[in-house]
Amino acid sequence: MNLEFEEQSNRRERLLRYLLDEVDAEEKFEIEKLCNLEEEWKREKRTLSQCLALIEEAGADGFELDLPEIESLQFSPGEKEEIANLLNESPESSQTPQGKVDPKNKNLQYWIPLMVAAAASVVAYFGTMETTTGPSERLEEEKLLVALDPNMGDRQAVSEAASSSNDEFGSDSSESPQGKAVIAFQGQGSELAAKSASGSEARTDFDIEGKRMTSISALLRDDPNLTAEASVEAGKAVPALGLRQAQAAPYSKSKLDAADLFAPKNIGYLHQLDGDSLGRILLLGNHGKSIFFRRMDWVDPEKSFALGVGDYQMRIDRGNDFVVLLEGSVRKSVDQNFPETGGETQNYQFIVRKTWKLAENEKRRPIEITFPPLD
Amino acid sequence: MEAVSNSSTEKSKLQWFEQLQSPLLHYSFGILRDSEEAKDLVQEAFLKFFNEEQKIHHPKAWLYSTTRNLSLSRLRKKNRMILDDGIRQLDLFSITDDYKEENPREQLEQKEKIYRVKHAVSQLPADSQNLLKMKFHKRMSYREISESLKISVGNVGYKLHQTIRDLAFELENEGVVE
Numbered sequence: 001m002n003l004e005f006e007e008q009s010n011r012r013e014r015l016l017r018y019l020l021d022e023v024d025a026e027e028k029f030e031i032e033k034l035c036n037l038e039e040e041w042k043r044e045k046r047t048l049s050q051c052l053a054l055i056e057e058a059g060a061d062g063f064e065l066d067l068p069e070i071e072s073l074q075f076s077p078g079e080k081e082e083i084a085n086l087l088n089e090s091p092e093s094s095q096t097p098q099g100k101v102d103p104k105n106k107n108l109q110y111w112i113p114l115m116v117a118a119a120a121s122v123v124a125y126f127g128t129m130e131t132t133t134g135p136s137e138r139l140e141e142e143k144l145l146v147a148l149d150p151n152m153g154d155r156q157a158v159s160e161a162a163s164s165s166n167d168e169f170g171s172d173s174s175e176s177p178q179g180k181a182v183i184a185f186q187g188q189g190s191e192l193a194a195k196s197a198s199g200s201e202a203r204t205d206f207d208i209e210g211k212r213m214t215s216i217s218a219l220l221r222d223d224p225n226l227t228a229e230a231s232v233e234a235g236k237a238v239p240a241l242g243l244r245q246a247q248a249a250p251y252s253k254s255k256l257d258a259a260d261l262f263a264p265k266n267i268g269y270l271h272q273l274d275g276d277s278l279g280r281i282l283l284l285g286n287h288g289k290s291i292f293f294r295r296m297d298w299v300d301p302e303k304s305f306a307l308g309v310g311d312y313q314m315r316i317d318r319g320n321d322f323v324v325l326l327e328g329s330v331r332k333s334v335d336q337n338f339p340e341t342g343g344e345t346q347n348y349q350f351i352v353r354k355t356w357k358l359a360e361n362e363k364r365r366p367i368e369i370t371f372p373p374l375d
Numbered sequence: 376m377e378a379v380s381n382s383s384t385e386k387s388k389l390q391w392f393e394q395l396q397s398p399l400l401h402y403s404f405g406i407l408r409d410s411e412e413a414k415d416l417v418q419e420a421f422l423k424f425f426n427e428e429q430k431i432h433h434p435k436a437w438l439y440s441t442t443r444n445l446s447l448s449r450l451r452k453k454n455r456m457i458l459d460d461g462i463r464q465l466d467l468f469s470i471t472d473d474y475k476e477e478n479p480r481e482q483l484e485q486k487e488k489i490y491r492v493k494h495a496v497s498q499l500p501a502d503s504q505n506l507l508k509m510k511f512h513k514r515m516s517y518r519e520i521s522e523s524l525k526i527s528v529g530n531v532g533y534k535l536h537q538t539i540r541d542l543a544f545e546l547e548n549e550g551v552v553e
Contacts, residue, residue, distance in 0.1 A: 012543070016536050050552035051543040058492040059511025063504065065405060065493050073400045073410055079418070083392070086422055308501030334525055 011041060015048050256324065256357075258286050258371045261316050268293065269315040270307075273327075278307070281314070284338050284347065288374040291326070291350040292338035298345060307348060314350055324367060327354040391434050392421055399442050402494050406446040406487060407453075416445040436548035439491075443549070447487060451480075488551050495542055503538045510535055 017023050018031045034041040075083065261268075266283040270293070280296040291314070298305045307330055314326040332340050333347040340347060357367040396417060403413035420441040424434070431437045496504055502524075509515045509523065517535075521528045546552045 009540075012540055013536060016539060022532070047547055047552050048543055051539070051546055054488055054492045054546070054552070055496075055507070055539065055542065056511055058489045058496065059507060062508055062512040063493045063496045065490075065497055067401070067405050068408075073397070073404055073413070075396060075400075075414060075418075079414065083418055083421060084389070086418075086425070304500055304503070306500050306502055310501070332525075340526065 008044075011044055012048065015041070015045050019045070019048055019052055256322065256367060256369045258369060260318070260322070261286070261291070261324070261369070264318075267296075269317070270295070271313045271315060273311055273313060275313075278312070283316075286371065287335055287337065289352045289371045290335070291328075291352060292333055292335060292347055293350060294345050294347050305345060307346070312350070323358040324369070325356045325358065325364065326350070326352050326369075328352040388425055391424070391438065395435060395438055396421070398494075398498055399438060402439065402491075403442050403446045405490055405494060406443070406450055412449060413446075416449060417442060419445055433548045436545065436550075440549045443487065443491065447483070451483070491549075491551055492542070492546070495545055499538065503534070506531070506535055507538060 014023075014027070014031060018028060023031065031041075035045050036042075262283050262285065268281050268283050270278040270281045272278065278295070281293040282296050284292040284294060286292065293314075295305055295307070309331045310329065311327065312330045314328070315323065316326070317323045328351045330348050330350050333349045334340065335349060338347045338349070352369070352371070355367050355369045356364040359365045399417045399420065400410075400413050403416050404410055407413055407416070420438055423441055424431070424438055427437075496507055499507075506520065506524075509520045515523070517528045517531045520531045524531070526534075543552070
């Protein structure tokens with residue numbers, strides 16, 4: 001199987017070079033001979049030629065989709081619920097191919113609506129981080145993440161998730177007209193993350209094939225060796241970006257040195273501006289106001305692990321000492337001390353623009369971080 | 376890797392729904408230019424997916440293919456109705472301008488294939504999109520690209536080939552190319 005895959009991969013690569021006119025005369029002759037003699041080569045050549053022709057044509061205008069702006073081309077929560085209900089009614093969802101009722105599916109019939117209800121009942125208001133509201137309002141805009149005991153029954157677990165999160169964050173969320181809530185849930189081998197966004201809109205957010213780190217990755221706080229999945233399995237209730245556990249001690253420091261960010265451990269978390277976690281990062285060092293890092297936990301090397309150029313947020317959590325949030329732009333590293341390619345993965349440069357610490361009440365407070373001047 | 380079998384749990388089907396509902400809505404909307412119709416068709420595609428009893432080896436390709444077929448079928452129906460009413464339609468895939476030509480259906484399908492490629496490219500990471508634009512839109516040489524991106528010429532070739540191979544794999548699985 002692997003041999004066959006390798007052979008196909010090699011054939012495609014050679015054909016691609018040939019079709020892009022990147023081969024010398026000898027290789028060209030060899031490939032043409034193979035295409036004339038072997039059916040597989042002929043077929044692959046046809047396929048790749050068609051693809052390249054389409055890409056050429058699509059690229060002529062810069063791959064512009066030329067679509068009108070649609071504000072929210074999304075299923076509404078009601079429509080999603082309807083689809084989930086239809087899924088429950090579909091033959092496969094309620095029966096195994098042999099016609100027997102699948103207990104997992106039976107469970108699903110109960111917890112899908114409950115999940116939606118739970119998400120709605122967790123009136124969590126914790127919006128995205130890049131909003132322009134003042135610091136006093138930021139806590140209410142942070143995400144709520146609750147991880148539950150996997151041994152708990154599905155229905156009970158979801159109910160308790162709603163109840164406990166309301167207890168913990170009730171006062172804040174009651175003031176919040178809109179926001180996001182995330183419930184991470186794992187039970188009976190199932191894993192579900194439901195995200196309620198923009199107050200009335202519910203969205204289910206899954207970690208597809210475990211390759212994409214979701215907000216669950218924000219579970220990774222104090223132990224860099226603990227994976228997100230392990231945290232969930234252990235039933236640890238942990239906060240998302242911007243939220244800490246209630247027992248955390250206050251952070252007294254009002255000024256930090258850049259070196260503090262890298263000690264005693266050099267692990268951080270990268271987030272998109274809307275708070276979605278991109279998982280753990282290894283902090284390699286800094287040069288001026290640039291922090292160099294590499295992504296961690298590359299689950300599937302066959303899938304791209306690259307980051308696009310743009311603005312991101314970084315969270316650095318040093319337990320009871322401090323938690324800082326940094327905002328800045330990311331690009332591939334061009335620093336000679338942290339060359340572009342650092343082993344298997346890419347090294348990136350995070351150019352710091354804004355810095356906050358999380359105060360004991362979880363509110364963001366600006367903090368000064370002293371970065372050594374450039375040489 | 377992405378195969379879904381009869382015995383797969385609902386969770387995995389819901390995962391596909393969550394992962395692909397938005398891209399599929401945009402894809403269908405690009406063909407139909409009608410958000411409500413796009414929602415109808417994507418919902419229909421997912422219901423077919425949920426009800427499919429045969430093993431689906433490539434759910435993503437299957438869902439795109441089904442959404443495309445449903446959308447094109449709806450578009451043809453719409454176009455027929457519009458033509459019957461003697462009204463001209465001005466959407467992206469309108470065949471009215473070419474209607475008198477010999478193969479309007481093939482033209483429609485070709486336009487859709489190009490749109491599919493554009494949509495697939497729009498779903499790629501920004502750096503891959505940029506690379507493709509440099510190569511196929513700006514017609515830059517590998518050397519020029521390497522200077523612009525500050526990566527080696529070899530790396531440009533590697534990344535570009537990888538991106539094209541991935542696209543080809545996707546398009547082949549969906550039956551966009553044979």
